[in-house]
Amino acid sequence: MHPLLEKEHRQLINLLDALDKSILKGYSVNQVHKHLDNFVALAGDHFKNEEKIMEDYKYTDIIDHKKEHARLLEQLRTLQSQLSKGQTPFGKDYIQLLRNWLEAHLLDADNKLEEFLYQINADSDKKNR
Numbered sequence: 001m002h003p004l005l006e007k008e009h010r011q012l013i014n015l016l017d018a019l020d021k022s023i024l025k026g027y028s029v030n031q032v033h034k035h036l037d038n039f040v041a042l043a044g045d046h047f048k049n050e051e052k053i054m055e056d057y058k059y060t061d062i063i064d065h066k067k068e069h070a071r072l073l074e075q076l077r078t079l080q081s082q083l084s085k086g087q088t089p090f091g092k093d094y095i096q097l098l099r100n101w102l103e104a105h106l107l108d109a110d111n112k113l114e115e116f117l118y119q120i121n122a123d124s125d126k127k128n129r
Contacts, residue, residue: 001114002053008046009110011103015039020095033084039098040076047073054113057120065109072101 001009019035023029046067054062079094 001110002117005046005050005053005110008042008049009106011038011042012046015042016095016098016102020092023091023095036080036083040073040080043076044073050110050113053117057074057117059113059116061112061116065113068105068109072105075101 015035015038018034019039022032048072051062051069053059054065059065072129
């Protein structure tokens with residue numbers, strides 16, 4: 001995987017862990033929202049970085065991958081908005097939803113991208129021999 005994307009994946013997982021901990025330990029609503037805001041911001045930045053890499057390498061599945069990013073980011077922002085307005089209680093169910101979302105994205109769409117980048121690098125190595 002591209003080093004930047006791998007780093008951001010770890011950061012997203014760490015933010016989810018911090019969010020989970022803040023709920024379990026009964027931290028303030030402001031602290032929970034701060035972790036969620038950080039998660040949503042990092043997800044947005046990560047998607048931009050990933051899309052730039054896909055464009056640079058002319059990733060063949062870029063359109064579908066970008067659509068998935070837009071859909072996921074919209075879901076995150078909707079949840080964030082509902083929570084900030086007090087319309088939705090935040091708890092373990094939402095942490096699991098976020099974990100499932102991240103896991104599905106990493107194991108499906110990002111795994112396909114990783115395979116593509118690996119093949120590009122392998123082909124480049126063959127040409128350089």
